[in-house]
Amino acid sequence: MSQITNAAEQSAVAARFAVLADQWKAATALLSSTTAMVNHPAYRAIIALGAPVVPLLLRDLEREPVHWFEALQAITGEDPVPREHWGNSMAMATDWLAWGRQHGLN
Amino acid sequence: MPAFFEQVRTALPRLTADNHVETSPASWQYNCVAWAAGITDIWWWPSPGRYWPADVPREESLAAFVAALATLGYVPVGSAALEPGLEKVALYAMGDQPTHAARQLASGTWTSKLGPAIDIEHATPDAVAGGVYGEVAVIMVRSRLA
Numbered sequence: 001m002s003q004i005t006n007a008a009e010q011s012a013v014a015a016r017f018a019v020l021a022d023q024w025k026a027a028t029a030l031l032s033s034t035t036a037m038v039n040h041p042a043y044r045a046i047i048a049l050g051a052p053v054v055p056l057l058l059r060d061l062e063r064e065p066v067h068w069f070e071a072l073q074a075i076t077g078e079d080p081v082p083r084e085h086w087g088n089s090m091a092m093a094t095d096w097l098a099w100g101r102q103h104g105l106n
Numbered sequence: 107m108p109a110f111f112e113q114v115r116t117a118l119p120r121l122t123a124d125n126h127v128e129t130s131p132a133s134w135q136y137n138c139v140a141w142a143a144g145i146t147d148i149w150w151w152p153s154p155g156r157y158w159p160a161d162v163p164r165e166e167s168l169a170a171f172v173a174a175l176a177t178l179g180y181v182p183v184g185s186a187a188l189e190p191g192l193e194k195v196a197l198y199a200m201g202d203q204p205t206h207a208a209r210q211l212a213s214g215t216w217t218s219k220l221g222p223a224i225d226i227e228h229a230t231p232d233a234v235a236g237g238v239y240g241e242v243a244v245i246m247v248r249s250r251l252a
Contacts, residue, residue, distance in 0.1 A: 087157025
């Protein structure tokens with residue numbers, strides 16, 4: 001029963017994430033300010049989804065280096081990106097994907 | 107008419123089908139400030155986690171953005187007009203909040219990276235002003251690199 005519930009919850013999180021991610025990408029498509037991007041309500045709502053959304057963020061990062069870095073940091077409390085990678089979206093994505101593999105999340 | 111233009115026409119109300127052309131696919135790897143500096147693999151912004159030149163204040167102010175571009179040899183100038191041998195950059199702002207940067211090409215047209223979206227060439231700096239980028243606040247210039 002709990003497996004069914006977990007699967008249903010994961011499916012609901014995935015559906016909610018898909019909607020919020022689309023909203024956020026559309027609303028911030030012209031912005032260079034990462035401050036404005038991460039303060040957008042849809043981005044904050046994704047962070048509020050908590051730990052269940054982390055594998056979904058990592059999956060999206062595997063596809064392209066979307067700026068999920070602040071969301072991952074906020075949810076996990078971790079930051080695997082060394083300062084010398086700041087701004088290098090590809091390297092930052094690689095750092096987070098390596099962290100995900102270490103934690104069995106991707 | 108390109109689909110992207112349909113999406114942004116409200117946000118960039120002075121952009122018309124006739125005053126711009128798309129010149130690259132979308133990319134999360136660089137933004138307008140990096141593109142103004144001629145860089146296509148780094149995202150420049152003064153917030154933590156993004157590249158910002160050393161010794162320039164990490165603050166979202168025009169002064170900090172002018173100082174960042176000064177590390178590349180740019181200095182403020184009064185006119186956006188094309189001058190042979192010179193490369194100009196336009197900084198856009200809403201009040202003192204920097205929003206965007208565009209770079210003048212040798213042809214006299216301007217090139218912009220639109221957030222994580224596409225690059226475009228536009229006829230004038232004003233073509234991408236008036237919406238989410240506010241207005242042109244500062245023009246800077248340096249010698250055009252070979």
